[in-house]
Amino acid sequence: MQSLWKLYQVFCSVGFCTFGGGYAMLSLLQRTVVEKYHWASEEELMDYYAIGQCTPGIIAINTATFIGYKKEGLRGALAATLGFLTPSLIIILLISMFMQNYADLALVKHAFAGIRIGVTVLIFDAIIKLGKKSIVDAYSLVIFAFILVLAVCTGVSPIILVVSCGVVGYMLYHKAVMK
Structure with a gap:
């Protein structure tokens, strides 16, 4: 029961400190779950994140x-x-109790503009950390470039992009193993 309570407390604190959604929390999750508590490896966390996306x-x-x-x-x-x-x-x-009455105040608008900038930095930090762990060889760089082009230049669903990464990764690494 104590370990269940610990899980609840840790994820409650992560949830309370995370603004900006799943992408913004990756950095905090990595520090908490991987580095502090060792509940998962960085690779497992990235796998969970990829599956969570799909x-x-x-x-x-x-x-x-x-x-x-x-x-x-x-x-x-x-x-x-x-x-x-x-x-x-x-x-x-x-927020719902107060937002409707105060959403048009300049103070609230400026605060949300600042929060969006902070969240953007958190997402960028997560991208850098994921990139350092994920782009490790020529094959992973090819997959990254392929998916980046698709994501930026098309409106393809993230699910299709992630599945495509799996297919391309399998094909590239399988071909390398077969040589």
């Missing part, structure tokens, strides 16, 4: 669920998921 729901919650499941099975998945959801529910309720 499955229905919010990436951050899916990732928390995967980590909780790895640590404590079904009960761990539930504890981590509820932990991550709790702060969001509280914050959304508070």
